[in-house]
Amino acid sequence: MTFPFEQVSPALAPPRNETSERLYQDAREYGRFESPRSTTLAFEPQLQGFPKSDLLLASFEIPAAPAAGDRKSLTNAIEGLGAERRERFYNRMEAFETRARAERLSPEKIDATYRQISRLISTRTTNLTDEQRLNIAEQVMSMAADPTTIDQGVHDTCGAAVIEVRTYIRHPEKAIKLVADAALNAEVLTRNGVALPIDTTPHDTSKLEAPKSGQRSHASELFQVAAINLLINDGLGKKEGSLAYRQNDRRPETVNLGEMIVDFSVHPPREKKFEGLYVADVLRMNRLVTGEDEPELVLWKANTRGGKQYGKPFTNETEMESALLEAQKNGKLPAVIYVYSGNDPLWQDAPNNNDGGRGDGHYINVTNITPGKPTSVEIDSTWWRRADHLKSTGSSIKLSDLYLSSLPPKDAEAQLRQELAAAVRAGKPDAARQIALARQEWVNGKIDTNGLESSLRELLLYADMRWQTEKRAGKLNVDEQSRALTKAMEAVDRLPYANKVRMLETLKNKGIIDSTEYVSALVATSNEMTEQRMMMTFAGEHDPQAELGFRRAQDELSQRFGSLSPEVRRSVDEQLRRGQNADNTGFYASRAKERRERRKL
Template identity: 25%
Template sequence: MAANGQGSEHVENRPPAEVASGGAAADISTHAWSAIGDGALKVEPARTDLSSGTLDLGQGNLYGDNQPRTLAGSVRPDHVASKDLAEPYLSSDRSVQVAQLEPGYTGALDRNGVPTKLDPAGIKATQDIALDETVSATDRTRSLDVLLKNGIQTFQREDQSYRIDTIENGDLKTLSLKKSGPTDTESVELFRSQVENQPSDNPTRSVNPPGEPVSDVIQNEKDGQPTQPEQEKTPQEKLFDPSVSPEDKLKAAEELAKQGTTEVTGPDGKKYQISTQKVGNRDLVSIFGADDAGKSHPMLRGIVNQDGTVSKQKDSKGNEVDYQGTWAQKHAQDNPMVKYEPKPETEERPDQPGEPTEKPDVDKSREHLRESAEQNITDPEARKEFLENMRKFEARARQQGLSEEEIAKTFDQTSRLLDAKEGKVSPENRVLAARGLARELADPSSTDQGYHNTCGATSLGERTFTRNPARAAEMIASVAIDGKWTAPDGKVIEIPPQNLTPGVEERTYPPVDDDRTFATQLLNSAMINDSTQRRMPPEYYVQGRPTGDGDTGERLIYKGQKPEEGRAFDGQTAPELAEEAKRINGDQNAILQDPDIDSGDNVVRITSREDLDRALADAKKNGNMPLIVFVDTADPIFGGDSTGPNRYHFVSITDYDPATGQVKMSNQWGAQNDKTVSLDDLFRAIKHRTPEEKKED
């Protein structure tokens, strides 16, 4: 039970101890009981998997392929109902299918992860974006594309008709939004955009492609002056930008060639020729320049593969040759087309709000935090625990090798959370958030998901608390104070107000069992909304009240909708989480998954025990722990019996011993589910198996 004091609340309506001795209510978690009340729990026959946020209705999918579902959002099985209640609905052997997303398709997913046709509310939200002149050109283009994919070429709004025209010219497609007049000749074009036609097959899958910088003015934290976000470079600008890699320059050259441009003029006034040659499903791309005598030489050369990757060409002996031509390396190494000087990483990651610009002083930041705690945490025991957790955080950070700057920034962001005079979250609840933040900074493995389908965001939160604590603290502080968060790429993520009040389990501190803290609630809200608000149309993740039928209360809504009008949020995919990890932390190779389930950029493919051994060993050697792994909780290491439908979940891997093959796992279901398992057992839980294959094993 929680200690009564500032930043905590004793919840009186928990089940009496004798209830836990048996019966249908025996395994209902205390916070679920508090949320829905005795006797309110019921099970719908359609729900075949009560331990995960997914349905198995055996209904196929939009595109008719045989891909397995890929959403992970499992809560602990005894969080929902007792085994007696759940068992009748966990016996379906029907396969669940998920379609590959078409390239460019960013519509919503249904409960099985299928990219569905949008409902009327989604259509209206997308039309609003298409008609909004203040929205970025990229988002308006995406909105038109999604409307067309939903079969909407004409629509009516307030007695006015609109039409989307499409003109295809080879690999290019022009989209045009027109306001219809009395005749076709009197139509007024409102917006025009040219996009590249996409191939029909998609080798990777991603729910939310990385978004563009927002069109709104961004506040420059250093000088307080508003600045415009950096504009996307044109293909020709990329060719002569030293910070652009040779691979990206070759892709830009291919794009220019597809547009019919085979000659460009460089900043030196010289002409450069672009040559492409189709070889199978690959393009050989070369850019030529001339010496003073007029003789042509290759400046850059390479192969652009069908999946968009770039590889080096080979000579007559089969040896790879450098992207830069030999003559260019010797005589034109200062030419901006050949020169490659990537921007430092610090230039790509904007300062966090409230960051000091001078050299960090950990002692000064620590003292400021102590003063903030003295002023704002009035309960002596709560203050003592808070400061002790921050001391543990600093000791952990130093042992881990985090920089002085990272430690100081973490202190500063935590002080910012406590010191704010005003905020979207009340002062008392900001103290509650600060206490949870300190607890998870001290021990990131204590970060749990509670009764929510947030295992993905929670595991990413654990990784962020571990490796980038200042980022986690800044996200929590910004959400609590401003009700929004500015992502590293400049996109402003609005947090629905329902997410800014602690839920039943989050208002209790310290958390009971595997309940979620208010700090993690705020962090989950920022991370998930950063993904869903990049969809087309944008969706807003809202934490509502559970209905009592195994529902967690989590909803996805469109702008202007009420939570009760939304659809259930059932978790995230591995590619989606990998993109989120890269955006927030710059993470690479942090998410592991069997590609038979799903695949995407920056997701490490695990197809064998050797793949898993190599990935874990490399991560430990390179200091890339904790990793995030996509697993099936029907496996025995999670208490399952290896039969029945797949129940997907994300867990964290915090350590690995290659000599013994022992893997240390942090499970977001609570400390009682953290354990050490063998490499073989973990691989079995990662490997995709149908219910039939499980029975055979």
């Protein structure tokens, strides 16, 4: 520990500039600078929970402002841009510096970040148009300011995306250098100096100047493509460069996401599907991108511990909590954790509606953990903004829910049964958990889709009878009712179209949604189905089974539309003709709009 009298002499301290002056003002409430020219602040930290023997005056280095040359070079480069872009850059620079102060990024990291962005703005290349290059520069500046806005789009790149997010949080200069190398040189170098070609052409939503939530940006595509190429070629020795990860335009509404690995070591070159990343791959990618070896970075649920296991396996909730607290104590957050997206509650965040939310393996970042009763965690998912659970948005989740998400699907079903049994013994019925269990049975193949529809209808019937009885007795648990109804509405939204239409009528008849929401949901469902049907036809992906499902859903919709009043029907017909809802603020219409925007090319 360094005491105030051991600190650098005030005569050697650099003068405070505008940024460090803001730091000084922020710090005045808690401490003091050693002199008017010092950037070193000595103060007494908040000491709740510390033993008296630890009550020592501490010294902390406050991140200084970026070096004048690096910041000046960037501002000079920005000054040559158009007025609107210039204003956006300055706003994002300010947001980045605010984050840098809050998270204590070193001055060296800030300097290097600005150098790489200046490089992108100032270096012309034949690999990109000037507009593309400036868009990439603006995107990396934005992601450095708020890394939680990074999304993977409709691609199987969550393993690379979590490393991208984590690198922007901890080492923004390294993330942006990788992007700049790929963008300007159309190649990145392996550890042995072998050049790996990178296709700088934007694909899918990367073509957009300003992608929306859930859409992958051009800068993110370059990072993920470059990182995966470094990974698959690492350790190949003389064969480095023989494998190439390619991102092509995907086929709308198909399982072909445009991703492949090409093996050039054989003739002719052989293509194979990209299958995503294993835990060991994520660990190695982190080392290749950041230069840091963090063998316990990735947490995952294991049945037992022992033998050769990568990452940080845990066998129960207590071990998972201990691992996260240890990472927090050692300054290693975010921690990456492997989860199953079809498990409760993360299935409610999943943007893809085609499979009803059966889900698959998925990597997310745990950005914070707050001990308490209950302990809560903050997570960042690269699906889209609504899948992030942050304290700043009031959406952090319980540690126990994160643990449930980490379990293999059959173990998650067993866990839900145990929780429901415990709730019954405690005299605390939980309809939301019952709905979650019904879905988990469906995920595990114990019931089919029609069985899930019947289960949801039956659970709502019995729950409503219980709520009415409790209400008359003045014992209604409004929170339990609200959680269950929200869970039911989300579950209905994930059903295949015909089942969904029938359940929407059930929700209306039960008074869970009103007539306006009901009509809006029918319109949104019809438009979403029509769009999916057209895109599949356009892509040449005709599926007889899917077509049968579309026809059944259309019959269900026609029956409901036929029962509407003439005035309402005229409004519905106009919305169907235009292919969009007149009002997207409803529960189901807003979710359909989010999904449409995410997959929009």
